[in-house]
Amino acid sequence: xxxxxxxxxxxxxxxxxxxxxxxxxxxxxxxxxxxxxxxxxxxxxxxxxxxxxxxxxxxxxxxxxxxxxxxxxxxxxxxxxxxxxxxxxxxxxxxxxxxxxxxxxxxxxxxxxxxxxxxxxxxxxxxxxxxxxxxxxxxxxxxxxxxxxxxxxxxxxxxxxxxxxxxxxxxxxxxxxxxxxxxxxxxxxxxxxxxxxxxxxxxxxxxxxxxxxxxxxxxxxxxxxxxxxxxxxxxxxxxxxxxxxxxxxxxxxxxxxxxxxxxxxxxxxxxxxxxxxxxxxxxxxxxxxxxxxxxxxxxxxxxxxxxxxxxxxxxxxxxxxxxxxxxxxxxxxxxxxxxxxxxxxxxxxxxxxxxxxxxxxxxxxxxxxxxxxxxxxxxxxxxxxxxxxxxxxxxxxxxxxxxxxxxxxxxxxxxxxxxxxxxxxxxxxxxxxxxxxxxxxxxxxxxxxxxxxxxxxxxxxxxxxxxxxxxxxxxxxxxxxxxxxxxxxxxxxxxxxxxxxxxxxxxxxxxxxxxxxxxxxxxxxxxxxxxxxxxxxxxxxxxxxxxxxxxxxxxxxxxxxxxxxxxxxxxxxxxxxxxxxxxxxxxxxxxxxxxxxxxxxxxxxxxxxxxxxxxxxxxxxxxxxxxxxxxxx
DNA sequence: GTCGCCCGCGCC
DNA sequence: AAAAGGCGCGGGCGAC
Numbered sequence: 001x002x003x004x005x006x007x008x009x010x011x012x013x014x015x016x017x018x019x020x021x022x023x024x025x026x027x028x029x030x031x032x033x034x035x036x037x038x039x040x041x042x043x044x045x046x047x048x049x050x051x052x053x054x055x056x057x058x059x060x061x062x063x064x065x066x067x068x069x070x071x072x073x074x075x076x077x078x079x080x081x082x083x084x085x086x087x088x089x090x091x092x093x094x095x096x097x098x099x100x101x102x103x104x105x106x107x108x109x110x111x112x113x114x115x116x117x118x119x120x121x122x123x124x125x126x127x128x129x130x131x132x133x134x135x136x137x138x139x140x141x142x143x144x145x146x147x148x149x150x151x152x153x154x155x156x157x158x159x160x161x162x163x164x165x166x167x168x169x170x171x172x173x174x175x176x177x178x179x180x181x182x183x184x185x186x187x188x189x190x191x192x193x194x195x196x197x198x199x200x201x202x203x204x205x206x207x208x209x210x211x212x213x214x215x216x217x218x219x220x221x222x223x224x225x226x227x228x229x230x231x232x233x234x235x236x237x238x239x240x241x242x243x244x245x246x247x248x249x250x251x252x253x254x255x256x257x258x259x260x261x262x263x264x265x266x267x268x269x270x271x272x273x274x275x276x277x278x279x280x281x282x283x284x285x286x287x288x289x290x291x292x293x294x295x296x297x298x299x300x301x302x303x304x305x306x307x308x309x310x311x312x313x314x315x316x317x318x319x320x321x322x323x324x325x326x327x328x329x330x331x332x333x334x335x336x337x338x339x340x341x342x343x344x345x346x347x348x349x350x351x352x353x354x355x356x357x358x359x360x361x362x363x364x365x366x367x368x369x370x371x372x373x374x375x376x377x378x379x380x381x382x383x384x385x386x387x388x389x390x391x392x393x394x395x396x397x398x399x400x401x402x403x404x405x406x407x408x409x410x411x412x413x414x415x416x417x418x419x420x421x422x423x424x425x426x427x428x429x430x431x432x433x434x435x436x437x438x439x440x441x442x443x444x445x446x447x448x449x450x451x452x453x454x455x456x457x458x459x460x461x462x463x464x465x466x467x468x469x470x471x472x473x474x475x476x477x478x479x480x481x482x483x484x485x486x487x488x489x490x491x492x493x494x495x496x497x498x499x500x501x502x503x504x505x506x507x508x509x510x511x512x513x514x515x516x517x518x519x520x521x522x523x524x525x526x527x528x529x530x531x532x533x534x535x536x537x538x539x540x541x542x543x544x545x546x547x548x549x550x551x552x553x554x555x556x557x558x559x560x561x562x563x564x565x566x567x568x569x570x571x572x573x574x575x576x577x578x579x580x581x582x583x584x585x586x587x588x589x590x591x592x593x594x595x596x597x598x599x600x601x602x603x604x605x606x607x608x609x610x611x612x613x614x615x616x617x618x619x620x621x622x623x624x625x626x627x628x629x630x631x632x633x
Numbered sequence: 634g635t636c637g638c639c640c641g642c643g644c645c
Numbered sequence: 646a647a648a649a650g651g652c653g654c655g656g657g658c659g660a661c
Contacts, residue, residue: 249656251640292642295655320651331653334644407649493650532645
């Protein structure tokens with residue numbers, strides 16, 4: 001087992017404390033090794049080369065990994081105490097008294113661990129933050145005024161490591177202990193990947209993007225001027241609405257003019273406009289779509305976030321309470337479909353684009369041990385599986401019904417379908433219903449691996465208490481009930497979204513480790529993008545087949561790590577067992593060639609036909625997951 | 634002038 | 646088909 005090496009910073013000096021034995025050994029017996037900051041990459045590289053490797057224990061990956069990566073050194077494993085602390089102190093898997101003792105609410109150290117060291121990037125988007133953090137840690141540069149980065153660290157790594165070790169030891173149930181350790185490892189590995197994703201960036205062809213912008217918006221205008229296409233559409237809108245001075249970007253003004261023209265709308269939202277039979281609707285929707293492109297991903301966006309044919313953004317592990325990542329800068333996690341054709345592999349390189357199909361319902365099925373739902377997903381398309389099983393009549397209904405079950409929909413077609421699913425899959429639906437009830441009554445829910453939801457706020461609890469007291473008004477009561485159901489929808493979704501995020505992190509960790517062992521004469525493959533349940537790897541052409549094998553194996557491994565008790569599910573009509581989470585894998589030149597199975601299925605008979613532009617082109621290769629691949633290791 | 638809110642929409 | 650879970654971001658606009 002890899003030994004733990006604690007990285008300590010005191011008064012600007014670095015010390016390495018190698019624990020003599022297995023994780024958790026008392027540190028007092030160890031002798032610290034003082035390392036000059038400039039020597040750190042070399043020392044790290046040397047320790048990484050040790051037979052069993054090491055696990056770096058540090059206060060934050062975002063402090064220490066960027067300078068190492070900039071120096072060409074990438075660590076294999078770490079324990080990111082800031083991220084794991086946030087999980088452990090909230091996890092109901094750790095006995096409450098232990099958490100209260102280790103991390104008292106009044107602990108003055110709390111603030112020191114609370115900051116987000118990734119925040120500097122938002123201020124200087126295209127700088128390589130490696131050097132900046134380096135200087136900041138030395139105290140030579142106060143850096144941007146973004147909390148942690150400006151403040152010298154006072155985090156006691158030794159004490160925190162001991163606290164977390166004790167908290168883990170207090171989880172005596174072996175299964176829960178194992179899962180929690182897995183979560184901490186996956187979270188920490190994700191932090192390493194996040195830093196590397198930022199450094200490596202997503203291959204992005206400026207010329208291709210410019211061509212798209214020019215085609216859709218017209219030539220680049222001077223700053224502050226509407227692109228030609230938008231100006232033309234704005235003119236049409238003004239003419240149709242008989243409002244010569246209308247600025248279509250002004251929602252209040254636009255809403256007034258729409259209502260004056262007889263449209264019964266209460267907002268300018270797209271879904272509301274669509275319900276109106278009026279000549280302005282089509283023009284306005286086109287305007288809104290293109291205006292969105294111009295402002296969110298236009299020329300200014302490209303100048304800000306794309307340099308040397310790489311799009312770089314900050315990724316923020318656990319930026320979402322459920323454990324999903326968020327991003328900062330450039331809207332990385334909402335990179336729209338229309339510009340994905342500009343994501344282009346370097347010459348001689350390919351993109352391996354991988355999507356974990358219908359991840360959330362599959363994860364729910366596994367958590368709940370719902371063998372009927374597992375079987376429904378075992379033939380590939382889970383939504384079609386619901387139809388084949390007779391639970392619902394169409395694939396579209398299966399999809400909205402399942403989303404309704406995961407999100408807590410109560411009305412409309414979606415809400416109407418949920419009871420049908422509940423009859424067909426009582427265990428799965430029972431799990432999310434239970435999570436909703438827990439939230440409605442003010443309780444905390446926890447993911448499969450042990451990440452707990454935040455407790456309801458004091459204001460929420462107060463409102464619930466007041467509404468149930470004597471003399472509570474009807475309005476007060478109804479408002480409280482509504483807020484209770486809101487929180488129930490949050491906790492309902494939390495357990496599924498959070499566990500899916502855990503699966504995805506474990507998957508990515510496996511992929512990352514595999515990629516580290518691959519390289520060719522012309523370079524090594526690297527993660528280029530991570531989008532909740534989707535990965536893009538940028539790889540030399542020659543290694544693409546090996547990357548495909550790696551992502552498939554990692555998916556099977558992730559399922560085995562989270563759900564070791566589950567046998568690979570079999571279709572209801574017999575046949576070979578299939579992976580719990582099948583992958584859609586495409587080897588392509590551009591991201592636009594990704595195979596969005598859902599979009600394709602929708603395009604078959606639905607109004608989303610324009611998405612058909614995304615179907616795999618001849619240049620792309622769709623790789624099916626054959627049952628034999630599931631054997632993995 | 635700057636700040637923060639709201640709205641709307643992109644992604645999962 | 647309908648407006649339910651999680652985000653980041655930009656424009657408009659009112660408060661300061």
